[in-house]
Amino acid sequence: MKYSPLFWPIQLKGSTIYILDETLLPDKIKYIKVKDYRQAARAIKEMKTRAVGQVILVFYIFLLVIRQNKGRKNLSSLLKKVANTINASRPTLPFKVITDMVLGWDKAQLPVEKCILGFLEKLKNFRIQQAKEASKLLKNKDVVLTHCNISGLMPLIAEFCLKKNKKISFYVTETRPYLQGARLTSWELNRAGFEVTIITDNMVAQVMHEGKIDRVIVGADNLAQSGDIANKIGTYQIAILARHFKIPFYVICPPKSSAASGKDIKIEIRPEKELLKFGGKSIAPKGVKGYYPAFDVTPKRLITKHIHLETKR
Amino acid sequence: MKYSPLFWPIQLKGSTIYILDETLLPDKIKYIKVKDYRQAARAIKEMKTRAVGQVILVFYIFLLVIRQNKGRKNLSSLLKKVANTINASRPTLPFKVITDMVLGWDKAQLPVEKCILGFLEKLKNFRIQQAKEASKLLKNKDVVLTHCNISGLMPLIAEFCLKKNKKISFYVTETRPYLQGARLTSWELNRAGFEVTIITDNMVAQVMHEGKIDRVIVGADNLAQSGDIANKIGTYQIAILARHFKIPFYVICPPKSSAASGKDIKIEIRPEKELLKFGGKSIAPKGVKGYYPAFDVTPKRLITKHIHLETKR
Numbered sequence: 001m002k003y004s005p006l007f008w009p010i011q012l013k014g015s016t017i018y019i020l021d022e023t024l025l026p027d028k029i030k031y032i033k034v035k036d037y038r039q040a041a042r043a044i045k046e047m048k049t050r051a052v053g054q055v056i057l058v059f060y061i062f063l064l065v066i067r068q069n070k071g072r073k074n075l076s077s078l079l080k081k082v083a084n085t086i087n088a089s090r091p092t093l094p095f096k097v098i099t100d101m102v103l104g105w106d107k108a109q110l111p112v113e114k115c116i117l118g119f120l121e122k123l124k125n126f127r128i129q130q131a132k133e134a135s136k137l138l139k140n141k142d143v144v145l146t147h148c149n150i151s152g153l154m155p156l157i158a159e160f161c162l163k164k165n166k167k168i169s170f171y172v173t174e175t176r177p178y179l180q181g182a183r184l185t186s187w188e189l190n191r192a193g194f195e196v197t198i199i200t201d202n203m204v205a206q207v208m209h210e211g212k213i214d215r216v217i218v219g220a221d222n223l224a225q226s227g228d229i230a231n232k233i234g235t236y237q238i239a240i241l242a243r244h245f246k247i248p249f250y251v252i253c254p255p256k257s258s259a260a261s262g263k264d265i266k267i268e269i270r271p272e273k274e275l276l277k278f279g280g281k282s283i284a285p286k287g288v289k290g291y292y293p294a295f296d297v298t299p300k301r302l303i304t305k306h307i308h309l310e311t312k313r
Numbered sequence: 314m315k316y317s318p319l320f321w322p323i324q325l326k327g328s329t330i331y332i333l334d335e336t337l338l339p340d341k342i343k344y345i346k347v348k349d350y351r352q353a354a355r356a357i358k359e360m361k362t363r364a365v366g367q368v369i370l371v372f373y374i375f376l377l378v379i380r381q382n383k384g385r386k387n388l389s390s391l392l393k394k395v396a397n398t399i400n401a402s403r404p405t406l407p408f409k410v411i412t413d414m415v416l417g418w419d420k421a422q423l424p425v426e427k428c429i430l431g432f433l434e435k436l437k438n439f440r441i442q443q444a445k446e447a448s449k450l451l452k453n454k455d456v457v458l459t460h461c462n463i464s465g466l467m468p469l470i471a472e473f474c475l476k477k478n479k480k481i482s483f484y485v486t487e488t489r490p491y492l493q494g495a496r497l498t499s500w501e502l503n504r505a506g507f508e509v510t511i512i513t514d515n516m517v518a519q520v521m522h523e524g525k526i527d528r529v530i531v532g533a534d535n536l537a538q539s540g541d542i543a544n545k546i547g548t549y550q551i552a553i554l555a556r557h558f559k560i561p562f563y564v565i566c567p568p569k570s571s572a573a574s575g576k577d578i579k580i581e582i583r584p585e586k587e588l589l590k591f592g593g594k595s596i597a598p599k600g601v602k603g604y605y606p607a608f609d610v611t612p613k614r615l616i617t618k619h620i621h622l623e624t625k626r
Contacts, residue, residue, distance in 0.1 A: 026598040147515075171604075174588075176489060176513035179596055182589075186601040197602045200489040200588060201515035202460075202547025206580075206609040209549065234515025236522065237554055244553050267519075275487075275513060276495075281592050283492055285339040288499040289510045291484075296519040 001128075001159060004188040005029065007152025008124065009053040012060045015067045019057060021048050022180075026187035037061045037082050044089045047178065051219060052127070052151040055254070058086055058098045059116045066113050076106055092230050092268040092295045094222050094257035126309050127153065130252050133307050134217060135160035137250060138168055142214040145171045145207070148232035149184040150219035150252055155192035157217070169195035171213060175232060176201055177275045177292065201234055208245040216242045216249045223253045227300035228262030236296035239303065248304040255309050262297035270294045314441075314472060317501040318342065320465025321437065322366040325373045328380045332370065334361050335493075339500035350374045350395050357402045360491065364532060365440070365464040368567070371399055371411045372429045379426055389419055405543050405581040405608045407535050407570035439622050440466065443565050446620050447530060448473035450563060451481055455527040458484045458517070461545035462497040463532035463565055468505035470530070482508035484526060488545060489514055490588045490605070514547055521558040529555045529562045536566045540613035541575030549609035552616065561617040568622050575610035583607045 009020035011031070017040060018031040032048060034040045040061045044054055065082050069075055083099035105115045134157045138144065146154055154170065161168050170189055175181035182198050189196040199207055207213055216238060220229035229235075229251050242249040259265045272290030276282060284290070322333035324344070330353060331344040345361060347353045353374045357367055378395050382388055396412035418428045447470045451457065459467055467483065474481050483502055488494035495511050502509040512520060520526055529551060533542035542548075542564050555562040572578045585603030589595060597603070 173515065174489070174596065176487070176515060179591075182596045187598045190598055190601050195602075197604050198589060198597055199604055200546070201513065202486065202489060202550065203604070203606060203609075205550030205553055206546060206606050207604070209609070210606075233513070233519060237515065237518030237550065240518055240554060240557050241550055244557075276511060278591050283487065283592070284495045284511055285500045285503055288495075288503050289508075291510050291512055291516070291520070293516060293519050293523075296516075296522070 001156070002192065004152035004155050004192065006053075006149065006184060006188050007127070007156065008056065009049055009151065010056040010060055012063055015064055017057065017060050017064055019043050019049050020053065022050060022053070022184060023048055025183050035064075037065050037085065040064070041085045041089050044086070050180070051149060051221065054090075054093060054095075055098060055123070056120065058095055059102070059120055061086065062102050063113060063116055079103060079106055090268055091266045092221060094254075094259070097255065097257050123309075128156065130307050130309065131156035132160050134250060134252060135164070135166075137248075137305065138166060138215065140166040140168075142166070142168045143171060143212055144168055145173070145204070145213045145216045145238070146185060147173045147181060147218050147234055147238055148175045149180040149188075150217075152188060153219070153252060154185060154217070155188050155194060158189070158192065158194045169197075171197050171199055171207060173201045173204065173234065173238070174198055175234060177278070180232065204238055205241050205245075208241055208247060213245075213247055216247060217252065218250075219252045220254060221295060222259065222265050223256050223306070224259040224261050224265060225256055226261035227303065227306060228265075228297055229253065229303070230262065230265045230267070230295045230297050233293055233296050236298045239298045243302050249302060250305045250307060251298070251303050252307045253309060262299060265297055267296065268294045314469070315505065317465035317468050317505065319366075319462065319497060319501055320440070320469065321369065322362055322464065323369040323373055325376055328377055330370065330373050330377055332356050332362050333366065335363060335366070335497060336361055338496050348377075350378050350398065353377070354398045354402050357399070363493070364462065364534065367403075367406060367408075368411065368436070369433065371408055372415070372433055374399065375415050376426060376429055392416060392419055403581055404579045405535060407567075407572070410568065410570050441469065443620050443622065444469035445473050447563065447565060448477070448479075450561075450618065451479060451528065453479040453481075455479070455481045456484060456525055457481055458486070458520070458526045458529045458551070459498060460486045460494060460531050460547055460551055461488045462493040462501075463530075465501060466532070466565060467498060467530070468501050468507060471502065471505065471507045482510075484510050484512055484520060486514045486517065486547065486551070487511055488547060490591070493545065517551055518554050518557075521554055521560060526558075526560055529560060530565065531563075532565050533567060534608060535572065535578050536569050536619070537572040537574050537578060538569055539574035540616065540619060541578075541610055542566065542616070543575065543578045543580070543608045543610050546606055546609050549611045552611045556615050562615060563618045563620060564611070564616050565620045566622060575612060578610055580609065581607045
């Protein structure tokens with residue numbers, strides 16, 4: 001199995017974290033070196049990494065801090081400080097689930113470093129199983145529409161299909177304003193040898209109407225206890241459209257967060273300038289406002305199937 | 314009443330046509346000079362002008378040809394040739410309705426120049442009446458979502474509202490890939506003094522869900538006999554979402570075309586490069602395909618109200 005660079009976009013070597021700068025893809029494959037937890041939190045805020053990259057990064061930040069402070073007396077209070085910094089970086093992401101987990105290990109006086117490494121190993125295996133699980137839902141010649149980027153899982157799904165002699169292809173929304181679909185998903189699918197066609201975010205109904213789409217598969221940044229999910233802005237309307245056109249809508253899920261339902265997930269509002277500019281150039285006249293909710297919530301009733309992280313093998 | 318430059322974006326002076334180059338807005342207000350019908354047809358194909366600008370341009374092309382060929386014996390056959398060139402320029406637009414009208418006047422030996430000028434005067438008045446009619450559907454403080462650009466009618470609607478002490482404001486989708494919403498609609502509303510907020514095309518469900526939108530108003534490039542309409546790509550999914558969220562969806566219509574229903578309207582597929590680039594810069598890796606249907610069809614059942622061109626005064 002070959003993995004996309006996006007499948008595990010963060011590396012930790014000694015006490016340096018290497019973050020794949022996803023803002024530069026597909027033009028450049030460049031890793032940002034980080035030696036400090038505040039720098040790392042800033043990389044999250046600036047969306048240098050996203051999705052599973054953020055999850056891995058949060059764990060690596062704790063490993064970094066632990067390695068840099070071996071033998072320090074008040075390490076626990078430092079870890080709490082680190083947790084607070086991370087939790088405050090982006091509101092929609094359930095970082096607290098992760099930071100609470102780490103603080104919990106520390107409180108229980110478990111070997112935190114070992115616990116983190118063990119957890120990440122399990123995460124990696126679970127994600128591979130999720131891709132396998134998703135591949136079982138697909139038939140030969142299926143065309144899958146996806147939105148944004150699910151960190152290397154799409155090419156993996158396609159590879160699992162290929163092993164069973166099922167050839168699938170993809171449509172991907174460009175995913176404005178950050179263009180994860182055009183820049184990341186199309187890139188990782190194309191380099192893995194799979195057919196992929198980009199559409200703009202306003203073409204979804206038309207391609208569904210034309211019968212071009214057999215299934216929708218998206219990821220999720222937050223899975224509430226109720227089964228509602230938060231994912232990249234635009235996911236909600238694709239779910240409504242999929243229901244309208246009777247197309248199955250699958251979600252590859254993270255572990256459940258503490259949110260009881262979608263209503264309890266806070267939606268991050270990002271600066272309007274990120275939406276009113278493209279490639280440094282303004283696309284709108286001065287004085288015009290922009291509104292940029294970075295996520296939306298898709299209610300459980302619109303989801304055909306959740307592919308959970310704790311997939312049975 | 315002040316008019317947006319987009320309300321009547323084409324001028325004819327002597328035997329020169331001045332076409333407002335909408336691809337340069339809002340950075341530059343520049344008019345392209347055209348002295349030849351083939352050049353003018355090319356400007357349509359390259360989308361230098363669009364929507365009502367194309368309609369006006371088609372009539373002005375005939376005026377130009379007539380003025381340049383006064384006394385010519387075989388003018389009728391030249392007019393037919395001109396009609397064919399125009400009809401072939403963009404498939405979804407019902408240019409044939411216009412060119413047939415002009416050829417009909419010629420065949421009936423009517424004074425074609427006078428007929429065209431009379432028709433355009435009526436068109437102008439009808440459009441103003443359409444804006445007035447639309448304004449009657451709005452209440453004070455309504456927030457209107459619009460898509461693409463309806464050639465100066467949005468500011469006019471807002472001004473008619475203001476006359477009745479109704480203050481309305483706007484959300485506009487940026488309308489990828491040509492960005493008519495961000496570049497044209499937000500520009501003409503802002504310069505006319507109305508509040509306008511840009512969203513990307515994938516935020517429609519979210520802003521509707523948040524209760525930010527009271528009405529949707531869009532234009533149409535083709536109105537079939539059945540009441541189905543073709544309009545800029547993305548209109549169809551906004552109509553589905555408006556129905557989902559129970560928000561009225563109004564369409565400002567051109568005259569009916571010869572298409573019996575939406576199925577009879579041919580959808581123009583434009584070059585993928587127009588979609589895979591953003592501001593001249595490639596947004597996708599090499600080898601990845603794009604699909605660019607430039608229009609979609611919204612069925613009559615999703616339209617709350619058609620505002621017809623032949624509005625009663």
